[in-house]
Amino acid sequence: MIATQLRYDLLMFSRELFYVVFTLIVPPATYLFMGALFGGFTYAGNLSYAQNYTPSFILLIMFGVVFFSFGFDQVMNRVSGVEKRIALAPVPKRTLLLSAILKSIIVTSFGYLFVTLLGVFVYHLSLHWVNVLLSFGLFMLLNAILLVLSSAIFSFFKTVNGALVFSIVTFQIVMITGGFAMPIDRMPKFVQYMAEANPLYHMNQLFIAVWNGQFQLDRASIISIGFIGSCVLLALFALRFATRRQNRK
Amino acid sequence: MEIIRVEGLRKAYGAKEVLKGIDFSAEAGDIIGLIGKNGAGKSTFLEILLTLRSYEQGTVQLFGQELNQASEKQREQIRQQLSAVLQPTQFYKTLKVIELLKLFKAYYQSPLDVETIIADFKLSDHRKTYFDKLSGGWKQIVSLAIAFLSEPKMLILDEPTTGLDPHMRNMLWMYITEYNKRTGGTVLLTTHNMDEVELYCDRVMLLNEGVAEVFDSTEGILASGFKSIHEFYLTQVAV
Numbered sequence: 001m002i003a004t005q006l007r008y009d010l011l012m013f014s015r016e017l018f019y020v021v022f023t024l025i026v027p028p029a030t031y032l033f034m035g036a037l038f039g040g041f042t043y044a045g046n047l048s049y050a051q052n053y054t055p056s057f058i059l060l061i062m063f064g065v066v067f068f069s070f071g072f073d074q075v076m077n078r079v080s081g082v083e084k085r086i087a088l089a090p091v092p093k094r095t096l097l098l099s100a101i102l103k104s105i106i107v108t109s110f111g112y113l114f115v116t117l118l119g120v121f122v123y124h125l126s127l128h129w130v131n132v133l134l135s136f137g138l139f140m141l142l143n144a145i146l147l148v149l150s151s152a153i154f155s156f157f158k159t160v161n162g163a164l165v166f167s168i169v170t171f172q173i174v175m176i177t178g179g180f181a182m183p184i185d186r187m188p189k190f191v192q193y194m195a196e197a198n199p200l201y202h203m204n205q206l207f208i209a210v211w212n213g214q215f216q217l218d219r220a221s222i223i224s225i226g227f228i229g230s231c232v233l234l235a236l237f238a239l240r241f242a243t244r245r246q247n248r249k
Numbered sequence: 250m251e252i253i254r255v256e257g258l259r260k261a262y263g264a265k266e267v268l269k270g271i272d273f274s275a276e277a278g279d280i281i282g283l284i285g286k287n288g289a290g291k292s293t294f295l296e297i298l299l300t301l302r303s304y305e306q307g308t309v310q311l312f313g314q315e316l317n318q319a320s321e322k323q324r325e326q327i328r329q330q331l332s333a334v335l336q337p338t339q340f341y342k343t344l345k346v347i348e349l350l351k352l353f354k355a356y357y358q359s360p361l362d363v364e365t366i367i368a369d370f371k372l373s374d375h376r377k378t379y380f381d382k383l384s385g386g387w388k389q390i391v392s393l394a395i396a397f398l399s400e401p402k403m404l405i406l407d408e409p410t411t412g413l414d415p416h417m418r419n420m421l422w423m424y425i426t427e428y429n430k431r432t433g434g435t436v437l438l439t440t441h442n443m444d445e446v447e448l449y450c451d452r453v454m455l456l457n458e459g460v461a462e463v464f465d466s467t468e469g470i471l472a473s474g475f476k477s478i479h480e481f482y483l484t485q486v487a488v
Contacts, residue, residue, distance in 0.1 A: 004355040008344065015343040081339035088299055089356040090329040093321075 005099040023064035031057040050123035055211035061111030071150035075163040135211040152235035155242035250277045258307035269459040280436040282446035285456035291439040332396035336407040338388045342381035357399035370394040386417035406438035443479035
């Protein structure tokens with residue numbers, strides 16, 4: 001059953017132009033465009049463009065996939081009545097959830113591979129297998145964290161329009177304050193403050209550090225881990241609240 | 250054989266009570282029409298029977314199982330035996346008709362051949378059409394085809410003929426009555442079309458402000474002096 005559900009989930013993802021464009025086309029295209037503009041710069045930690053932005057854009061793809069095709073999809077199915085019709089079928093909820101998670105992992109892993117290969121072939125990025133393994137492990141963990149955050153956030157939406165506007169605005173904010181467009185330390189002060197409140201910024205910092213073998217358990221990384229952990233706890237609390245509300249219906 | 254038994258069912262949304270002590274029962278093979286104004290509680294009643302909504306008071310037994318005491322596994326087993334056409338009819342919009350049928354065949358682990366269902370429901374011309382691109386009538390037919398895939402013991406239809414042209418409506422009723430005769434399945438439906446109730450339903454329940462004011466056979470209602478179910482409805486339900 002899980003294989004059938006996953007097959008159709010992936011098929012539906014591939015047919016949603018909006019998802020494909022925002023998750024698998026825009027981030028790699030931006031990665032190449034930004035590389036053409038700032039490819040010669042050196043970034044914090046003495047990193048090259050590819051060393052700094054390859055993990056960033058992998059994370060951006062992950063964000064796009066999880067927020068659009070997992071979170072936003074949930075709202076669409078809930079509002080349109082699809083969720084209700086599926087709930088009537090004798091398919092276990094855990095099968096549907098597991099399939100959605102596997103879909104997210106498969107699509108984001110494709111993004112991981114795609115951007116990494118772009119980095120290798122376009123920017124001569126060199127890979128060290130220990131760092132690749134560690135960063136893939138962190139990538140899976142961040143995937144799980146984003147799934148929890150996305151599920152919690154989108155559980156509050158009752159209209160597709162509201163969720164759509166939120167998704168697009170959030171995508172822009174995340175691009176700017178997550179360190180995906182320009183290094184945050186070169187941005188105005190207010191953007192730097194905003195970045196501190198953006199979990200994607202903290203994830204990005206950790207992911208870049210692990211990807212390049214520069215991770216240290218220092219004050220900055222502890223703050224990042226603590227902030228992400230707090231967001232997950234809040235999200236789990238929100239999800240519990242949403243489940244209770246659902247059960248009362 | 251009794252399929253549904255409901256006693257003293259009460260349901261509220263916040264302070265608003267929408268079902269105020271419903272008693273109801275259905276036997277295998279019954280076709281029962283649920284009628285009443287918009288907001289009378291019909292859809293809520295059906296959604297409780299479909300295991301989609303909780304309820305505060307009363308008992309609801311489906312196939313002998315009390316819903317409020319059923320585990321998730323038992324609810325799945327109940328769902329295996331029932332199917333529905335909901336209002337509005339919605340499925341994954343980016344799947345084609347043939348893909349939807351195959352997916353739901355997997356959900357219900359149905360032994361029926363998808364090609365037979367396509368032939369039975371005259372869906373050959375639409376097999377590769379995305380669900381979202383179908384007309385309202387064909388969406389209803391696909392929904393009904395999916396409902397029949399599981400050969401359900403109970404079929405619940407929420408305003409199944411709303412928005413259909415007369416040919417589509419006839420076709421839909423042909424499938425429903427044929428299913429009922431062939432399998433002895435129970436059909437419970439809501440509709441605002443009283444002619445359909447008179448033509449096809451064995452029994453009628455009139456819901457008004459959350460109260461089951463009348464629950465009688467169609468013949469019984471007509472024998473009580475009404476020329477038609479339409480007249481009965483207009484007499485019983487205030488504007």
